[in-house]
Amino acid sequence: MLPDGSGYFGNYGGRFVPETLMPVLGELTDAYTKAKADAAFWVEFDRLSRDYSGRPTPLFFAEQLTKNGGGARIFLKREDLAHTGAHKINNALGQGLLARRMGKQRIIAETGAGQHGVATAAVCSMLGMECIVYMGKEDVRRQSLNVFRMKLMDAEVRPVASGSGTLKDAINEAIRDWVTNARDTYYLLGSVVGPHPYPMMVRDFQQVIGKEARQQIQDQFGRLPDYVVACIGGGSNAMGIFYPFLDDRGVRLVGVEAAGRGLATGEHAATLVAGNIGVLHGAKSYVLQDHSGQIKEAHSISAGLDYPGVGPEHSYLKDIRRVTYVGVNDQEALEGFQLLCHTEGITPALESAHAIFYAVRLAGSLEKKQIVIINLSGRGDKDMGIVADALKVKL
Amino acid sequence: MSRLASSFKPPAGKALIGYITVGYPDIKTTLEVVPLLAKCGCDIVELGIPFSDPLADGVTIQKSSFRALQNGVTPKICLEIARQLRQKVDIPLVFMSYFNPVLSYGLTEFVTDCIRSGIDGLIIPDLPPEEGVELEVITRQRGLDLIYLLAPTSTESRIRLVAEKSLGFLYLVSVAGVTGTRSRLPADLAGFVARVRTVAKQPLCIGFGISTAAQAKQAARIADGVIVGSRFIQLMKTGNLDAVAVFAKSLRYALDEVPRLTLKK
Numbered sequence: 001m002l003p004d005g006s007g008y009f010g011n012y013g014g015r016f017v018p019e020t021l022m023p024v025l026g027e028l029t030d031a032y033t034k035a036k037a038d039a040a041f042w043v044e045f046d047r048l049s050r051d052y053s054g055r056p057t058p059l060f061f062a063e064q065l066t067k068n069g070g071g072a073r074i075f076l077k078r079e080d081l082a083h084t085g086a087h088k089i090n091n092a093l094g095q096g097l098l099a100r101r102m103g104k105q106r107i108i109a110e111t112g113a114g115q116h117g118v119a120t121a122a123v124c125s126m127l128g129m130e131c132i133v134y135m136g137k138e139d140v141r142r143q144s145l146n147v148f149r150m151k152l153m154d155a156e157v158r159p160v161a162s163g164s165g166t167l168k169d170a171i172n173e174a175i176r177d178w179v180t181n182a183r184d185t186y187y188l189l190g191s192v193v194g195p196h197p198y199p200m201m202v203r204d205f206q207q208v209i210g211k212e213a214r215q216q217i218q219d220q221f222g223r224l225p226d227y228v229v230a231c232i233g234g235g236s237n238a239m240g241i242f243y244p245f246l247d248d249r250g251v252r253l254v255g256v257e258a259a260g261r262g263l264a265t266g267e268h269a270a271t272l273v274a275g276n277i278g279v280l281h282g283a284k285s286y287v288l289q290d291h292s293g294q295i296k297e298a299h300s301i302s303a304g305l306d307y308p309g310v311g312p313e314h315s316y317l318k319d320i321r322r323v324t325y326v327g328v329n330d331q332e333a334l335e336g337f338q339l340l341c342h343t344e345g346i347t348p349a350l351e352s353a354h355a356i357f358y359a360v361r362l363a364g365s366l367e368k369k370q371i372v373i374i375n376l377s378g379r380g381d382k383d384m385g386i387v388a389d390a391l392k393v394k395l
Numbered sequence: 396m397s398r399l400a401s402s403f404k405p406p407a408g409k410a411l412i413g414y415i416t417v418g419y420p421d422i423k424t425t426l427e428v429v430p431l432l433a434k435c436g437c438d439i440v441e442l443g444i445p446f447s448d449p450l451a452d453g454v455t456i457q458k459s460s461f462r463a464l465q466n467g468v469t470p471k472i473c474l475e476i477a478r479q480l481r482q483k484v485d486i487p488l489v490f491m492s493y494f495n496p497v498l499s500y501g502l503t504e505f506v507t508d509c510i511r512s513g514i515d516g517l518i519i520p521d522l523p524p525e526e527g528v529e530l531e532v533i534t535r536q537r538g539l540d541l542i543y544l545l546a547p548t549s550t551e552s553r554i555r556l557v558a559e560k561s562l563g564f565l566y567l568v569s570v571a572g573v574t575g576t577r578s579r580l581p582a583d584l585a586g587f588v589a590r591v592r593t594v595a596k597q598p599l600c601i602g603f604g605i606s607t608a609a610q611a612k613q614a615a616r617i618a619d620g621v622i623v624g625s626r627f628i629q630l631m632k633t634g635n636l637d638a639v640a641v642f643a644k645s646l647r648y649a650l651d652e653v654p655r656l657t658l659k660k
Contacts, residue, residue, distance in 0.1 A: 006525065016494055016521045018451045020546035020571050023553060162457060168448065175450045180572040182548055279495045279521070280448065292469035293499030294447040 002313070007196020010319060012312035015195040017175075017282045024182045029197045031102045036204070041097065048093055049208065052126065053083045055090075057209075059216035059373070064343035065356075069363035072226065072370035076346070077213045077241060079377045084119045086349065086378030087209060087237045088190060092119035094205030095188045096127050104186035106130045110174040112139055112167035112233065113304035113351065114146025115378055116190030121155035131155040134174045137165035139303045146382050164297040167233075167307045171281050191234025192311030195282030199239075199311050206240025213373055214244050221371065229254045229359040230375035231351050232325070233269065233305035235314045237377035242323060252324070255314060256358045258300035259327030269298035271310040272318050272325040280309040286318070301330035301386065302350035304378075328354040334390055336360070337380065349378035350386065399487045399515045399540050399563035402438050403598040403619055409650040410564075410620030411436055411611075412600060413627055413643065414491065416443040416459035417476055418468030424634050425476055426483075432627075433484045435640050436647030440484075441518065441622070444473045444492035451493075451520040453575025455625040470496045470505070474512045481513030489516040489542065489563075497530075506533045516540035516563045524560045531560065547571055547587045551594075558595035564620065565597045569604050575625050576606035580613055588617045608649035615653040621646070 002009045015025055035041040049055040057078045066074045079087040092109075099107055107129050111117030117133040124131035133150055137159045140147055150157050163169035171194075178187045192199045192206070210228075217225050228245055230238035232255040245251045260268030268274065271286045278287035280295055288296040288308035298308040317323040328336070333350055336357030340348050348356055352375070359374045366372070380387070388395050396404070403410060413432045417425050429440050445463035449456060470492070477488055490509060497505050497519065509517065517539055522530070524543055534541040540563030545554060548571055558565065567588060570581045584601070591599060601614040602622030611621045623646060630638045 014526050015523065016526055017523065018520050018546070018568075019523055019544045019553075019557070020548050020568060022523050022525075023548045023550050026550075162461075163447070172448055172450045176453075176573050179451065182571050277498075279498055281450075282521070287495075289495065289499060291499075292471065293496035294464060295495070 002316070003196060003200050007200070009313045009316035012285050012315040013196055013199060013283050015282060016279045016284065017195050018179055020179050020182055025195055025197070032098060032197055032201050035098055035101055044097060045094055049090065053089045053093060054081065055208065056212045057081050059213055059220065062344050065340065065360060066363065068339065068343050069360040071368060072363040072366035072372045074359060074363050075217065075371065075373045076376045077209060077373055079209060079237065079375060080346070080348065080379035084115070084122050085381065086115040086119065087206060087240060088116045088119035089122070090208055090240065091190065091202050091205040091236060092116065092123045092188060095201070096123035096129070099129065099186035099188065100127055102186065104184060106181065106185045107188050108132045108134065108174050108177050108185055109188045109190060110134045110167065110170040111190065112170070112306060113302065114139065114143040114150070114382060115304060117155065117157070118146050118149050120188050121150040121153040124155065125153040133157050134160050134170040134177070136167060136170045137161045139166055142386060143303055143382055166303070168295065168298070175281070191236040192239045192313060193234040193281055193283060193309055199283065199313055202236050203239045203243055203313065206236050207243040209237065209240040209375065210242060210244035213241060217371065217373065224248050224251050225371040225373045226366065227252045227254060227362060227372040229256060229355045229362065229372060231256045231305060231355040231377060232272070232310065232314065233258070233307045233351065234309065235311040237375050239311060239313060241375040246322060253322065254358065254362070255323050255325045256354045257325060257327050258302060258305035258354060259329040260299040262329055263327055267299040268327065269300040269305050269307055270327040271308060272314060273327045283312045285312040285315045286310055301333060301390065302354070304349065304351040305354065326358060328357050332357045334387065337387060347380035348376055349380045350383045352377045397515060397538065397540055397563060399439070399489070402487055403564065405655065407438070408655055409615040409653050410438040410598070410600060411646055411650055412439040412441060412620055412622040413437040414441040414443060414622060414624030415627055415631070416445055416456060416463050417473045418445060418463035418466045419459040419628065420462060420631060420634050421466055422468070422476065424631060426479060428631065428636055428639060429480045430483045431636055431640055432643055433486045435643035437486065437643060439487045439489060441489045441491045442473060442477060444470055444490055444496055446493040446496055449493060451573055453573040453625065455628050456574050459628045470500050474508050477512040477514050487515040488513065489518060490514055491518045491520070494519050494522045502530050503533050506537050506539050509539055510537050514539065516542050518542045518566060520544060524556055542566055544568055545591055547581070547583065554591055554594050558591070558597065561597055564600050565591065565595055566622070567591060567599055567601045567618065569601050569614070572603065574603055577604035580604065580610055585617050608645040611646045612649040612653055615650045621650065
């Protein structure tokens, strides 16, 4: 069972944080371990997942998309239909319930595209907790709709101007807040990144995606899929859908990173494809860095993938070759985005559009009897402005 | 005894430790300010290696790091600057770096080059002892002091762990938070220091949030040394070092007024 007692997945993970946070992470691990063993905690999680988040989300046979691909049957795991529009609600709900159990009233979070911020704001609103969301200045600009949604749910959104003004800087600022207010504040981290126990805990709350998908495909088809494809920024939706399939050796898993303007330009967010080993935000993992160990700014058309790090468990899965990691660039993601609108009348998040582009091409190279599941991690309403700009359409 | 440890040995007074970011506002200033700090009464100087994501630092040091990176400062350049400074000053020089630049340089190579450049110790704010095992072996072999930190949130068992491992001195973070000037020291500081003192044999130095002579004096009453960073960085902004000298001297005078002999025998 990974991670080990020190929070390592093979060589990756751990706790590279200031001393101030070490005791706090210890408490958090203890609290989570107890909650995990408590059936009542999961009864509550399952109840709210059903009645609040709308789980289970459907597994949809995308017939037109399949025709377009011209090969394997393509299924979409519809996380876009979950409350607040993405898989992020699963983790926000789980950690929100944990924070309540721990008696913490002040919740802080970081957000890139705003999906995790919105999910956290929603859960805090529902559970009656204070919510502060750190968001890069650049992301505040390009995801203004989500900023407004968070504010409507009484969250305070704090723009972060340092660095590139994106997700990496929002996490830095959230950690600074946490270091300062460690005693009464719960840091509701939104992906499978950060110091132990976050990568484990976020994975555990997200694996509901894979568990459902694994059951649904067997119910519908009587067998497991040949491929599962998901996009990767920090890697939480991918970890969530991959995890329950890890022991199914016949199921190939593909993680799709953002190749941005192209791997050769250096302007991308393909950490596993093009990065190397380093330490960022409390964990050892693959990172994008220069020759002197400075973290590089990532680039992606999708704010949710725009991150120069990745969860340590993905680094481990790359090294043991259980998961294949590939890159899809901005232009290709836009194609994937439009393709799903045309074929199925579904507007995907730009993040998920990376997985769609790759999976459709993959399906085309496979036989008709084979099955590909795409994790449609979120819906694209938030991206309308960006897509319109990219397509040179005036709204 | 290491150069670092001997600077706390009686009859030495309370240690004044100054922090500067290497290459802020430029490299020329770094080469001038360290000898000046030594002349004005600093017993140890911490040389900050700039990092892109300094998550334990407040706004002042974030900005100085950013500026230093814009000036093209790398760990390699910091080592070269340290080598030049070592020819100018005798006081211990300590590197403060986040872990990733050190990891990227190569742990063994970095420690070896530190020794070559005359560096005495290493402070890595995002490397708790649990993650420092490999680096510890290398630093011990080569005689570089790896200095660990404790915080007001540290439990008794963590205090014991860190006290067992830290060499040179123990860095006590005065307050749960990031670096930067604050209007007052936390009320429970004496209690925290006392908790550590019962366990630790090393000299105890207090840092984070100390920016005036009065605060330095207050901290020195309970500790063996005082670390001042952000205030120096603020004063260096223009590159005119007169104010830095005046401030360093005022800290020195303040510390010299505090009775000695808090070190355990």
